[in-house]
Amino acid sequence: MMRVHNGHLIGMALAATFLSSGVSLAETVLSVDATAPAPALETGYLRMGQGVSPAGGTIGINNRYLTLNGKPWMPTMGEFHYTRFPADGWEEQLAKMKAAGIDIVATYIIWNHHEEVEGAFTWTGDRDLRRFAQLCAKHGLKLVVRIGPWSHAEVRYGGIPDWVVDAMPTRGNDPQYLSYVDRFYRQIAAQVSGLLWKDGGPVVGVQLENEYNLTGPGQGRDHIATLKRMALAAGFDVPLYTVTGWDQTVYPSGEVVPVFGGYPDEPWKASPEILPPKETYAFRFDSRVSGNLGAQTVATRRGDADPDIPHTPFLGAEYGGGVPAMYRRRAVIDPADISAMLPVQIGSGVNLFGYYMFHGGRNPVGRTTLEENTGIHGHNDTPIIGYDFQAPIGQYGDMRPVLRKVRPFHLFTSAYGDQLAPMVPHAPSILPKALDDLSTPRWSVRSAGDAAFLFFSSHIRQYRMQPVTDVRFTINLPGGPVSFPSVPVTIPAGSHFIWPVNMDLGGARLAYATAQPVTRVTVDGIETHILQAEPGVPVELALTGATDVKAPGATVANRTGTTLVTGLRPGLGAAVTFTAAGTRKRLLIVTEVQAESLVLLRRNGQDIAVVSDADLFATDTGFDLRSRGNPRFRYSTLPSLGRGGKTDGLFTTYEKAVTSKPDMPVTVEPVRAAQPAPAIRIGGPAKAAMQPAPEAYGKSAAWSISVPADALAGVADAWLELDYQGDVGRLFSGVRMIDDHYFNGPAWRIGLKRFAAEIAQPLTLTIMPLRADAPIYIQQEWKPAQAADGQVAVLKSARIVPEYALSVAVP
Template identity: 35%
Template sequence: MTSHLTVVAPTAPRRGHLDVGEPPAGDDRIEVTSRWVERGGVPWFPVTGEIHYSRVPRDRWRDVLGHARAGGLTSVATYVFWQAHEPEPGVFRWDGQLDLRAFVEEAGAQGLDVVVRLGPWAHGEARYGGFPDWLVERDVATRTDDPAYLGLVEAFYARTIAQLRGLAHAEGGPIVGAQIDNELYDQPQHLARLRGLAEELGLRLPLWTATGWGGAQVPDTLLPVYSAYADGFWDDEQTEWPEFSAFHFRYSPVRDDLSVGADLREALDGITVDPGAVPLTDDAAVPFATCELGGGMHVAYHRRPLVAPTDVAALALAKLGSGSIWQGYYMYAGGTQRTGPHGSEQESHATGYPNDVPQVTYDFAAPIGEHGQIRPHHHHLRAQHLWLREDGRRLATMATTVGGGSADPTELRWAVRSDGRSGYLFASTYQPAKAALPEQRDVQLTVTLDGGDVTVPTQPVTVPAGVSVVWPLRYPLAPGVVLRSATARVLTRVTVDDRDVVVLGAYDGIPVELVLDGSHDVGGAGAAVHRGDATIISLAAPAGPTCVVELEKTRIIVLDQQSTDRLYLLEVDGRERLVLSSAPLYALDGELVVQTEGPDVTVALLPAPEALRAQGGDLSEPSDDGPWRSWRVSAPQAGRRTLVSGLHPGATPPRPERGGPLNRLSAPTDFSGAAVVRVEVPGEVVDGVDRTLLRVRWTGDVGRAYVGDELISDHFWHGRDWDVDLTPWASAIARHGVRLELLPWQRSTGVWVDPTVRDIPDGVHVEAVDVVRVGQVRLTTHDGPSARD
């Protein structure tokens, strides 16, 4: 059965009605319309990822930002935690990894814009939401226009803005925006005053934002930005899956979410929001911008979500199908909770919060982990970002029409974003494993556009369970060549020998069909049938790097899913090149920086440079495979070694405790009954590599890692391996080794973990403790070290 949808050209955007954006001057002027953001006079599709400089070691900033840029981010957002910078009244710190200016400059050097989240209140799972203890202890009405409070904020803002002088967009710098406070729902006049205060102190920016979720009252002087998470640690342990999380996997113009931050609204502010009382509808005055699409999810002691990489990617794509014109992820790179004058600076029951979170780790299961680990969703999201880089300007102007988006699991969920004549068709059978959707059989969709109907595919297909697709409609391939439809995704394009190469990605389980307007000669891996006014192409070879469809004016490479996850578009030796790599990498000063956990890596480029040289590894002679030239890279220093395995030590659980304003389970403080596992780490495994991780594969409740008396990592078990970075502790580890203190799992305690990992035995079970040596190899087209070394 064919489903049908008629779309019409969207109305022109309103302009000049918002107090954000820049005066009409300058080649790079930023303007916010009612439907999208423009930069330099053309639609702009920002992609932002949250990275907290104060939670990442300074010597890792370059790597983390490099991977973020290679992952397709155009900008990074970062909290300025007041408690970190003014630990005592009037005593400010901007040194080491607190050097905000240096972080912004490094981001700019890597081609990234910056959005500064100024606070003063941040949340971010920080102690007192980022407020210093001395502020909390004062008799001032925080987060209001109380003059005493504003006086303290002014001092903090003044010092912060002084760090940013000369780095604003209008000054030629990378800072394009600022967020004011966070999750403030009922003080619009205060939010407006904070922006005014920042401007009075000299910060002039085109974009001023505030979080809009929870039915927040955002003043006209700030752009509301939204969130969407696949799950939430902030819910109760009785909640199997938050209602709004399910909603985010459907297509809808509704932007709001009443669950994010609801625990703090209730516990700290006494505010509860009736879902029926809040108009969760599209706001036609401002574009649909996000700042907190869940890049993963943190864990609390009482509730420990296991958000899968595919959850992250499917949710992000659902927001694109729903009309987002700005993708913002929280977190994009994990970090480590700071230690301040009062100890660890995480939120906790002890500081009046409803949740106990780990003292040390803030990994967030992000695309880039706490210690620089590159996760699968870094690759899944990069494929989406490649497409946004290629066609985001057009997508930003396209409005969404929903074809099917109900909660009924038997109904096909689909939507179209279109400018009236062309567009993209979104369809999904994806929800997380705890509430998986079935396959959809006999799927065929007809979209009526200006100029006629487009039916895709030409014959019905089965869309397998757990798939989210985006199919192009009337996509321009080359002058005079229009891809009417395809059952493959648009990824990117590159010029090779003065000819465009367009890269598409196939979906597992869905046959690839390409339909061109008009009659065209087709060669290579394409098998063509001419029918009416169209050329219908199927593949005569499996999708993959060598699957090349030849047309007169362009070439199309159709990648399989595995190759799609390995694809980058990076500047190498002065020009953009496609890169396929079996290990994570990024570009720096025209070179490729490969970071690998294994000794063998394959890298292929298109177009290929004349030659490559390796620093930190060995390089094979190149080989040509279809249009690609590939090299095998040997990094013998990298790899994994098992130090301990098969342990089932006895342990006694402490008595469960509850605390905090919502009386939730509290993290144990009594480790007297913990199992103790001592791990001797040979000195040679820490030497000669970029970094060394201890990877603990275990089941239990809470783990802590010590070097001597120093707590270096902690872990609330939730189904993932536990990584501990040994690199900063190398000399101490040589003397003390690593001591793991592990509390046993006890199902009767009532801690919530994901159903997919819930069936574990009580006690402590250590499958293995591995040491992972991460190597770094630089690939260059010239001799000598990098210009930035």
């Protein structure tokens, strides 16, 4: 217990030194009581399926967390719809998700993508679920299949085929409906036969229905129970059965586990204005249910999720990796709008962080278009083809800046989740008064015994919180208080992070650190914990149980059994080396940019940490790097790969260049000018702006777009960037639409590799004019200036950006 007091004592000792020297130490102390015991573990209440694999691997669940092979497990899950991406690119995309720190892939099995015509099932090509599952297994990714039958997913009729909708009641226990659902379930089960966890395969979970809050005759809990019985009869014997838990959903307690979510904006709202601060950015200590997540039906009674809290862990499935494009609201999401959700939600107790979507896509076109739209009484209008979602990986496979922002959190939960998952959240002594309270600091602590993690966030989308000045934290633990850092610090506005308290280092403890643990690697027998410095906050580390502490360039001081390290300048060489239980270990403190550029690979049983400003993912022989617009590659590895690198702290840095392509001009020729756009229609279930009627698109301006014949030669892809202003952009090959886009400000980017055949001929771009009086939400910084005629439809520029590739072999 003394080690807990040491952090407190060293802080007091250093504070006294500063006071005696005349330095003002006016400070704010943020405190939390983390002495309350954790709820008792409850097992057996949740009636899940077979959790043992043929090799003896186990997946389990209790009322607080998941387990993998008997240890607490805190995976990260990312949604990727295989039917919305060309099958020949699945493997590369899954490798990108794996490199992003994703552990579980979630995917909808969208009924009308597979049985658009009654009895005519398609499970080949882009609809080959079995091959997709096999590729997940190859890349060490587990798989959750969301089998519906209703999915939503911004799909026509929520994925239920037209022939079902036209002929019978849906989403209830109607016998005819259930007979077709049963057939659909059995078809899915046949595709993944032999690929379930109990068979040694990747399929570890099944989600039933979606956003189900219907309680009429033949509906409610009994319908979910019926769907589970049908799934079991079809062969789905899996470790996890889930339902979504938001928007007052109903389900039979004990039969399924609710999962939760939250989004940075609500494009399904009718409002054309900035929304109030979102619940997603507020720590939650009571209900797990966020606000409006866009359910298509209205509940008539209280949902089952909150009363079920004592029996279920806090699992997530739909934390927005972005937001869908919807006609009436067109938010542009900043990377920090997504990354700030992670410390808030994990700090609230989430033990499975699941994204919707992590990978964007495009809608297939069948006998009808398959997107959600108000023309079929859908709640929202969405693009016919584009389903990019502003996701960390876009609809063409481009890895976005947001991926770098969130990946350090994924690596953290992977490396330290066994310590964090059993920890319970504690609310601080002072909480924000309301969601729009922008002055009270937002933070929490999760603890188990005397070990804890502190979670902090001062980022709220489209709102600015103030810096927290001259602050220290006090965490009251069973063994006594820990107060840190030793000297008050200022935490800049927009900061969001996780700091450790009494973190186990194997024979020593990190009593506290003003840096976030990211991951750990073992190289040459030395375990190295990599931590990320928080911009604007001095790094301070306190170690207990460590001896022979070395930190070149930093100040190392010993106070009452605690070693304090200060003055460390973050970087690839900012190492603190120490001995614990007779073994040398290291802490490496890197910059925020370096942490966001870090990918952890494993090859031949060896950890490999790679830091690069290029995007990268593992291959069968090593890893690939990708760079848009820059043919020069720089990457640093731990351990060294040999072959001519230069020592850079603990890493070895390599620089290589590939052949640069000359500028590739795009030929743009006007085809026709825009005509006056019709007035925006108001209606649909939301009684809000509706997209133009099909015949109205004849008013669009049009341009012929020609790209060089060799645009794709010698590069991984070529990106056509269209900087335009208008209402709706559409791109055609002949008369076939190949993509579409609701204007929201940033340039529209199209990956041309997918259209290698089409670009042999000129493409046609059309832009529907945007009326000045359109009741559509576009962020102020992206709103176009309106022309004298009251509408805008302009193509400002068109260019091609090459995507370069470099393959690196790893022995």
